[in-house]
Amino acid sequence: MNNAKVIVVTGASSGFGALTARALARAGHIVYAGIRDTATRNAPQVAAAEQFARDHQVDLRTVELDVQSETSVGAGIAQVIAATGRVDAIVHNAGHMSYGPAEAFTPEQFAQLYDINVLSAQRVNRAALPQLRKQRQGLVVWVSSSSVRGGTPPFLAPYFAAKAAMDSLAVSYAGELARWGIETSIVMPGAFTKGTNHFAHSGKPDDAARSAEYDSGPYAGLSEQSLKALASLEPADADAASVADAIVQLVDTEFGKRPFRVHIDPSQDGCEEVSNVGDRIRSEFLHRIGLEDLLSPRQD
Numbered sequence: 001m002n003n004a005k006v007i008v009v010t011g012a013s014s015g016f017g018a019l020t021a022r023a024l025a026r027a028g029h030i031v032y033a034g035i036r037d038t039a040t041r042n043a044p045q046v047a048a049a050e051q052f053a054r055d056h057q058v059d060l061r062t063v064e065l066d067v068q069s070e071t072s073v074g075a076g077i078a079q080v081i082a083a084t085g086r087v088d089a090i091v092h093n094a095g096h097m098s099y100g101p102a103e104a105f106t107p108e109q110f111a112q113l114y115d116i117n118v119l120s121a122q123r124v125n126r127a128a129l130p131q132l133r134k135q136r137q138g139l140v141v142w143v144s145s146s147s148v149r150g151g152t153p154p155f156l157a158p159y160f161a162a163k164a165a166m167d168s169l170a171v172s173y174a175g176e177l178a179r180w181g182i183e184t185s186i187v188m189p190g191a192f193t194k195g196t197n198h199f200a201h202s203g204k205p206d207d208a209a210r211s212a213e214y215d216s217g218p219y220a221g222l223s224e225q226s227l228k229a230l231a232s233l234e235p236a237d238a239d240a241a242s243v244a245d246a247i248v249q250l251v252d253t254e255f256g257k258r259p260f261r262v263h264i265d266p267s268q269d270g271c272e273e274v275s276n277v278g279d280r281i282r283s284e285f286l287h288r289i290g291l292e293d294l295l296s297p298r299q300d
Helices: 015-026 043-056 070-084 107-135 157-180 208-216 222-233 241-252 271-288
Strands: 006-009 030-035 060-064 089-092 138-143 182-189 261-264
Touching: 006 015, 006 070, 015 030, 015 043, 015 060, 015 241, 030 043, 030 070, 043 060, 060 070, 070 107, 089 107, 107 138, 107 157, 107 182, 138 157, 138 241, 157 182, 182 241, 182 271, 241 261, 261 271
Parallel strands: 006 030, 006 089, 030 060, 089 138, 138 182, 182 261
Antiparallel strands: none
């Protein structure tokens, strides 16, 4: 594939990340699946990626990338650049979910969720963007969440707040990278209850006693009711792989013509309608202050 791009996908041991890395590799790209603890806990995931590459004759590689470690991120991105001489796209997918009453989470837990979902992207950007800016062309894909602007069921406050912060960061970065020729696309998945490990591996509040007060008080039974109702909104044919397919389509779209946001929300929680308004306001404001060129990447 002559137009094969070098792509780094964070959080690629499972879920959207693993699906995206494999889909991009099958589309003909050189893909680095960023995985932490590659020699220990996630060694089976590394072996699975290597087997996938052999079975499908694609260029899917793994790289040690602990997004909570600046040292690891720096070394991982440096390894990619040393091997290929470039980085064409970054897919910010790394993230973690927690479930339970907001009050029952300690401040330290909130900080950890922000570290994984927000600061991780900042670490990767600081390591990778100098190379993209040097190239004067590239793509940054942010895997956000429909919860940022759509319906928000209770007991997911730390995750929702972190995703909202990440989304806001992505919007700000878009304007700051456009004149470097770096394009931004924000992917908005809805609540996929099957095909990922988000709900199965979600964290829980450290303050079990405070959480129990919600379970036995006026909110007794709400958790089960909420999750059941959320799952009922999801069509039977909802497929988490559709998120990976959307990212492949973004990568393969001609430079300068990629959409700013892409919504993949089978449950239709209203995010797209709110996004359309918010992004229109952003566009109008930048026009009003004479910075409309920041709405699209510079093409030298």
